Amino acid sequence: MTPITDTLRLALVQLNPTMGDLLGNAAKLRDARARATVEGADLMVTSELFICGYPPEDLVLKPAFIRACRKVVEDLAAETADGGPAILIGAPWMVGDELHNVVCLLDEGKVQAVRSKVDLPNYGPFDEKRVFQSGPLPGPIDFRGVRLGVPICEDTWSDEVCECLAETGAEILIVPNGSPYWADRVEERIQVEVARVVETGLPLVYVNQMGGQDELIFDGASFALEADRTLSIQLPQFEEAVATFTWKREGETWKCVDGTRVATPGLAEAQWRACVMGLRDYVTKNGFPGVILGLSGGIDSAICAAMAVDALGADKVRCVMLPYRYTASESLEDAEACARALGVAYDVVPIEPAVAGMETALKPMFEGLTPDVAEENIQARTRGVILMALSNKFGPMVVTTGNKSEMSVGYATLYGDMNGGFNPIKDIYKTEVFKLAAWRNTNRPADALGPDGEVIPVRIITKPPSAELRPDQTDQDSLPPYDELDDILECLVEREMGVSEIAARGHDEALVNRIQNLLYVAEYKRRQAPPGVKVTSRNFGRDRRYPITNRFRDKR
Template identity: 45%
Template sequence: MTANTVKVAIAQMNSIVGDLAGNARQICDYVSRAAAQSADIVVTPELSLVGYPPEDLLLRSAFYQQTQVALQKLAQDLQQFHNIYVLVGHPLERDAYHYNAISVLLNGAVIHTYLKHALPNDAVFDEKRYFATGDEALVFEVKGTRFGINICEDVWSGDAPQLARAAGAQVLLAPNASPFHVNKSEYRVEVMRKNISSLGMSLVYANLVGGQDELIFDGNSFVLNQQGELCSQLKHCEADLQILDFVNGVPQMGQVLENLPVEAQIYYALVLGVHDYVTKNGFPSVLIGFSGGVDSALTLAIAVDALGADKVRAVMMPSPYTADISWLDSRDMVKRIGVRYDEISINECFAAFNNTLSKEFAGLKEDTTEENIQARIRGTILMAMSNKYGSIVLTTGNKSEMAVGYCTLYGDMAGGFAVIKDVAKTMVYRLCAYRNSIGDIIPERIITRPPSAELRPDQKDQDSLPPYDILDGIMQAYMEENQSRAEIVAAGYSEADVERITRLIKINEYKRRQAPVGIRITHRAFGRDWRYPITSKFRD
């Protein structure tokens, strides 16, 4: 090995927000493993010491104080690894201002600190609420190679990369906390080629992995050479460590993983999201209201893959309108997947509600009121079991239903975590097919039978909604792509369908605000990057 070869390790770690001691232990473990492979530099993700995003923890002075103590202790703990430069992300309080920072730790001391220049303040980001901006480049030399540092948004926008290049950087180290959406990995590489490779620098893009509330960080860290060629890529939705040789600033070829198909990207993001939300919050197990339909079947499969069958319990709650095939398909799937399964009839509860309300509703015909009572009985049963056993209820509603309000407040919306909240109905079918391609666990009839809430005789979803391919197309254009109604009609959808769907999206905002937090897998989900008023008279 020549003197001009530098070994750079990417520590694709899964931080937990606020767990300073646990995150520090993780960093020490990564550095130990990298040291065993003779690494010279270890790059951890953005805010690796405190987790991302800390949100309003960043408004508390104690958070900065404890972070500084943890950083100093980490530096001392790492001094056993001689002459290894470790990049650690953390918030920093300096002169009454707060910054998003990266510190370089070496031999027991903080030798450099870089302050993030570009602060994202759109989509799911609101860093201008918390941080001031830095404006100086940071370049340091290791074995004759000059390394610059940028943080996340710096390499996406602004002039920080140019400043690093002007300061002499040959390789840009870029700790990131870039959340997942479909095809985000390919998009990152494309943008980095435009922004960094065009400047003649190599790039080490070290991304966070893990679930944090509704956000999924997918990892997929990578290295580009000066020509923009992919030299290394880390795992999707898994913690990982990879070390690459840089010879005179030029990265050598390492392991490059193939891009996953869309269905695989989404499925493993959902699995990671469920695993981390449940385990990081300390829930012992999960409960799922299992109807024998496609949404609950997909949710059940994801939960088992995330947690193991022993931590998942499926509860079938038949009503007078539950079809025989729903019983049969439910029993078939739970047998294949090996979870605890119980059947609790709601017939007596439903009859009691109807009897209690009979005088109040005398002379009025049955309508969605009676349908919603059934859903709310089921929600009450699941939440009672959650209280009794400490298990969290995973709700099973999809994005199409959430968009148009085809869901019941305090009924099927009752629960603690909405697994497929950002998954359109058409994608639900694709994900079921993908999961069965790995192992045949979802009975084919669950996938092929017409979807139904089974809250009245012979009910089908399409009695109340347009076909899902039409609904999803309009929803995506209007909600995700921000297109106008005129643009959507021009794309080939009927004016009546567009008017109906966009109206339903608007008037059901009050329902979505009361829904549990759920996993974000598109570039715009109903959640922190959808902020429409409930009370509004505006019509476009």
């Protein structure tokens, strides 16, 4: 084949793989290759570990899985004998007797080259050192007369690998990534990659995974930087894309001559779309026919219902109001109005008979004791049992609706409102829940399946939040105002600030100590909570892993 020396048609393949669906992922890649062939691509670039999905966690410790991955990659390699585009594909791969995270070049019917990831991340949501071995510093891959440097994801978050590639003759850096989303992540990635371009003097192409994988969201937003740091390509965020661009050699430098840039959404839209995509992929990839949730007339269940409809369509969402004697008439009205605005199936199942039965069973043991949180939690647990029964009978997954503020301080009932399979707002503080609800009432993302206009009645957003487990209850009976609570929590959770530092921001020190204690003692609840979308830099579970048994308190 005649070497290409001055022009390279490069296809960026930003797809949504399903973990472990090797044949399905290969089929998606074949479809993309057919498109790239029509567009005249020379080389396709996929995301990190595309063939199996990222992150595979301990799945890669299963020898049969590794063998299956290799077989699918080799089958794809054989298909490149047709003279069409070559493929850079990520896969778990045995190198000798070590398991590596690699990128393979598939061309002319063979696996022509393999490059291993050097810098294995082991922080936050990443624990690659648990399953992979680090590879040696790589040299470039010679592809049809072009020397490609292929650092893998974390390899570009420090300078060593890219500098090695530049020093050994790389002409362009191509970076397969599995970079999860959290707020302002796009700008953070670009700044990191700009540093590599400055250090090496080389242009850089960044291809990221798209889609939800358990709690993690991969937002795509692939891009390219010229050698002068100019952003020449920006693919869409939260959307699959296959796009081919022309790179030409101009003197000693490669330049993209036909790049396009798609605007990425603002923060509110990005947070909303991340939550929606996470819920959609969790439900569909795990084979649930739809979802069911308790619609209380409050803000949390309303926003989860709206997200569910945007994710799956109204025909796959069922909402149930579960009233008790403390349920206000306006809550009944608001829940019905929300269900009507969203166009979902809506049922009302009073819980009074079930609660009465439980109280009767417990009466001999509770005799003479003052009613307290035990009786309140019977209500929440009764609702949880009913929702799970409906899930068992009809098949939809129960959506859990607690926000990050509640999960932080334990303002939730185990085996009650914490029941369910997945929580789209688990990593969203209450103050942001209000903002996102108001945003959705005046905005509808292009990929949303829900209706335009007001989908969450305004009264749900403006009325004081309440669990309605006792007469005239509001959240502020037990908690400080949410703007104050959320600032304290963000300082404790995201920033790991000390009590005195937080008090210096204007908070009462006794209150900060109280919130710190609530945060620590609720750890056992969070360990039993369903998974949920990660949208902050430090979520519960993957990022923040505290011991349940813990007597430390930061007191001066």
